[in-house]
Amino acid sequence: MKRLPWLLLIGGSMLMMGCRQDMHDQPRFRLNAATDLFGDRRAARPLVQGTVARGMLKTDTALWSGKVGNKNVDQFPFPITREVIERGRDRYNIFCSPCHGLTGHGDGMIVSRGLKKPPSYHTDALREQSVGHIYNVITNGNGSMMSYASRIPMRDRWAITAYVRVLQQSQNVKVSELTAEERRKLEGAQ
Amino acid sequence: MSQIFHPSTNTLSKVSIVSVVLLLGGLGYGLLALNRSPYVARTKIPFDQPVPFSHKHHVAGLGIDCRYCHTTVERTASAGMPTTETCMSCHSMIWTNAPMLEPVRQSWATGKSLEWTRVHDLPGFVYFNHSIHVNKGIGCASCHGRVDQMPLVHQENTLYMEWCLDCHRHPEKHIRPRDKVFEMAYQPPANQLELGAKLVKEYKVQKLTDCYTCHR
Structure with missing residues (x-):
């Protein structure tokens, strides 16, 4: 019976081997991990100032900042196809509709919860704004609206811009501009 | 020479064979069930967070x-x-005084991440x-x-x-x-x-x- 404590010890420590989690918790940082190595406690380090990823020099200012010189561009920097507009609708509904509403009247759900009502897109002043202006508002924010540059990639911001134009047009067509068939549809709906 | 085992041990031996099988099976099943349980797999347990985001x-x-x-x-x-900027897209304007959002405002003011x-x-x-x-x-x-x-x-x-x-x-x-x-x-x-x-x-x-x- 003298052997019993030893057997328990060895048996017990063999069972404990199953409790090590080295493979689970590997000595590397995962995305957004915290660390005490740096003052800001972030494992992800900011890029050294002036770092440019390959192909991201952004020399095409019309494309990236919606401006040429100091002036907002009034032409889209790439062709707007149906595909781009549909992508724009998709992104608009995700990122913009909570405040601006699905049709751009500034009546989104968050407005009903107390957010300051954003201006409607359907005013002459905003209809006359350049596409570069709309792109810039999405990119840099405007008034109390935050920048969406870190959330929406550049091409999607242009797609949203195109969709905002579509929304503006959708709410501002004269009956006389409709085709005969569309007029019939409209009259049928009334 | 008389029998070593009483006839009743026939039953006992049969029962014990069956129960050992059942017990081992039950133990195995129990361990597997335990392994998939919320307690071990950490499922169905809400976690405490710095902000009780719903x-x-x-x-x-x-x-x-x-x-x-x-x-x-x-x-x-x-x-x-989401970055703190995402939270503040709305919460710089609504619920600006809610105590539960204090960590978000702190993060926005100091640039420190919410953990x-x-x-x-x-x-x-x-x-x-x-x-x-x-x-x-x-x-x-x-x-x-x-x-x-x-x-x-x-x-x-x-x-x-x-x-x-x-x-x-x-x-x-x-x-x-x-x-x-x-x-x-x-x-x-x-x-x-x-x-x-x-x-x-x-x-x-x-x-x-x-x-x-x-x-x-």
Whole structure:
């Protein structure tokens, strides 16, 4: 019976081997991990100032900042196809509709919860704004609206811009501009 | 010479053989059940967070799309955690004095990150990519459960290998049309297996069950 404590010890420590989690918790940082190595406690380090990823020099200012010189561009920097507009609708509904509403009247759900009502897109002043202006508002924010540059990639911001134009047009067509068939549809709906 | 064992031991030996088998089986079953239990797998347990963020309020109540905050879920391995800027897009204007949002305002003022507690904690030897799953028609709720009904997020599924493999072997059981991926309340149709098989073909879903699909 003298052997019993030893057997328990060895048996017990063999069972404990199953409790090590080295493979689970590997000595590397995962995305957004915290660390005490740096003052800001972030494992992800900011890029050294002036770092440019390959192909991201952004020399095409019309494309990236919606401006040429100091002036907002009034032409889209790439062709707007149906595909781009549909992508724009998709992104608009995700990122913009909570405040601006699905049709751009500034009546989104968050407005009903107390957010300051954003201006409607359907005013002459905003209809006359350049596409570069709309792109810039999405990119840099405007008034109390935050920048969406870190959330929406550049091409999607242009797609949203195109969709905002579509929304503006959708709410501002004269009956006389409709085709005969569309007029019939409209009259049928009334 | 008389018998060593009394005749009643016949019964005893039979009973003991059966009960040893049953006991061992029961113990094995019990251990497996324990391993899949919420206690071991950490499922169904809401985690404390620096801010008691409610997905139920933001998703079910306000109708905000998953991608408003988890912006990279369609593009990268990580779905992406919202930056403080995302929170402040609304909360610089509404609920500006709510005490529970004080950590968010602190983070905004100081530039220090909010330190959330990770709920879905995959082992370090598992590779997972959100974008491929959502782009191939796997809904958020298929893995994360009805997040829109969770005041505080908990892990819905075990995330065990058997759970991953079940879907990797039979994707037709869970796949849905791409435009329904972010729909929380999506109900699979009665002919799910039929539709699933069609979508698997259409989306060119491969039944990736090689070890190195996830362990790379």
